Amino acid sequence: MSSEILSVLEYMEKEKGISRDDMIATISSAIRNAALKGINAGQELKVEINPKNGALQAWSIMHVVDSVAEPATEIHIEKAHLYNKEAKVGDYIEKEIDPAYLGRIAAQTARQAIMQRIRQFEKERIYDDYKDSVGDIVTGTVRRRERGDLIVDLGKAEAILPPRERVPGEDYAPNERIRCLLVGIETTPRGPELILSRSSINFVRRLFELEVTEIADGTVSLQGMAREPGYRTKVAVDTSDPKVDPVGACVGARGARVKSIVRELGGEKIDIIRYYQDPQEMLEEAIKPAIPRNIRIDESQRRIYFEVSEDDLSVAIGRRGQNAKLTSRLLGWRLDIGKEKQVAHGFDDRREAAIRTLQDRLGISVEKSAMLVDSGLASVEVFEGVEAADLIDMGLSEEEAATVIEKVSEARA
Incomplete structure (x- = not known):
């Protein structure tokens, strides 16, 4: 039995980290209590284990008397x-007994x-070993x-990966290696449980x-993150060093760093963008490749309304609205996305717009502006090489032609 005890002591000390003294106290107490419930009931026992060789010794504590009434607890002088x-009546002595007599049941x-x-x-x-690892x-x-x-063996203890903490679509087979975040230690009737x-x-x-x-040394900081597990993560990064490109640092050479993270996440997409304090600039970065237009910001309600083209609408919203939700969480603003209205402009509309533009920029009448537009001079930019004589031939007076040439020169200066 001593060899078995020694094996238990050595195993628990090396593999489980339980000190030999603690184990000896536990085993001694267990043997003593078990024996007292068996054939040694009613006796007072003392049990010791040699920490070096595991040898077990047991003693019965006997009361010295001159007339024995209880043989289990008393001994004649x-x-x-x-x-x-040197024993005297009234003393207590230790009578060594063979541990085998403690009984098989014990x-x-x-x-x-x-x-x-x-x-x-x-x-x-568990708590002491992992409290600093949360x-x-x-x-x-x-x-x-x-x-x-999912029960995961961490070496010194087993941990739990609940369904709520798993990524949709991920599945693991027994004996497969897995990396997780230790999010907490929960107290249960069965003891502390590690939650992954x-x-x-x-x-x-x-x-x-x-x-x-x-990021580890503080040069680059993670200013904002939003995640839809298994689908996409958006990360906003910034730096205190103007010489460092925070996005490039996170992506790594040929994308090595971000690819390593994507592999660990099972192919989950990661968007890394530059952080801006201005919500409009952040929106323009976070919603790419969609291009937001007609942006209106309501700071009191922390809402941003913007429009995107019909082609960009599905990109901006994303599958089941996930891209819009992630962008909203990253910015901390509620987003209202609308489709940009497309207005068809015919020839007459474009002609009227050109006439009004020339009238405003050149300071001439509507009739004279219409005359120039109908002659092919629909904007200031096309007046290159046009001289006053050409304008006079089109119907302008000398004074009007000189004014137009002067205005065109000022506009193009």
């Missing part, structure tokens, strides 16, 4: 002198108690499924901090 020559009960105490030790150590990325091995949860996540926005944040050295 003459017999007591066999164990302690041994089985002790084994159960030991395993229960070991599990308790492990649970107590918010960090951990790596483990998928073990099994329990009631929909792959859908948290902070999982992507930590991946960027691990992959991009400029």
Whole structure:
């Protein structure tokens, strides 16, 4: 039995991190309590284990009397002198007993108690071992499924990846390696439980901090993030160093850095944009490749209304509205997206617009402007090489021709 105990002590110390003294106290107490429930009931026992070789010793604590009434707990003075020559009536002596006499039932009960105490030790150590790792990325091995949860072995403890913290479409087989964010330690009747996540926005944040050295050292900062797990993540980055391109730093040479993160996220798309304090500039960056037009900003309601062309409408909204939702969360503004109205301009409309423009810019009458437009001079830009004599031939007076030439020169200066 001593070899078995020694093996337990060494295994728990090396593999589980439970100190030898703690295990000895647990095993000794378990054996003693189990024996007292068996054939040694009613006795007072003392159990010790040698920490070096695992040897088990047991003693029965006996009350020295001159007339024995309870043989299980009392010993006659003459017999007591066999164990302690200086014993006197009223003293207590330790009578060594063979551990085998503690009984097989006691041994089985002790084994159960030991395993229960070991599990308790492990649970107590979970919090101490992982309390400083909350918010960090951990790596483990998928073990099994329990009631929909994925059980992940982290080495010193098992953790839970609940359905709510998984990415839609991702599936893992037993013994597969997995990286997750440790989001918290929950207290349950069964002890502390480690909760993992792959859908948290902070999982992507930590991946960027691990992959991009400029973020780790503070040169580049993550000013805003929005994520739809399994679909797309938008990241707004900024820098305090004008010599550093924050977007380029996150993308990496030939996209190496962002590709590494995309692989870890199972192909989830990542948009990295430059951060701007101005909401309109941020909108124009975040909604690309769609181009917002007719932008109106309501600062009191934190709402932005804008229009996009019919071709850009599906891009701006995205599949099931996800692109618009991500952009809204990234900016912190509510977005109202409309379709830009297309106005068809006919020949007459364009002619009228050209006439009004020449009238305003050259300071001549509507009739004279119409005369110039009908002669092919529909804008100031086409007056190149036109002289006053040409305008007189078209019907303008000398004074009007000189004025037009002067106005054209000023407009083109």
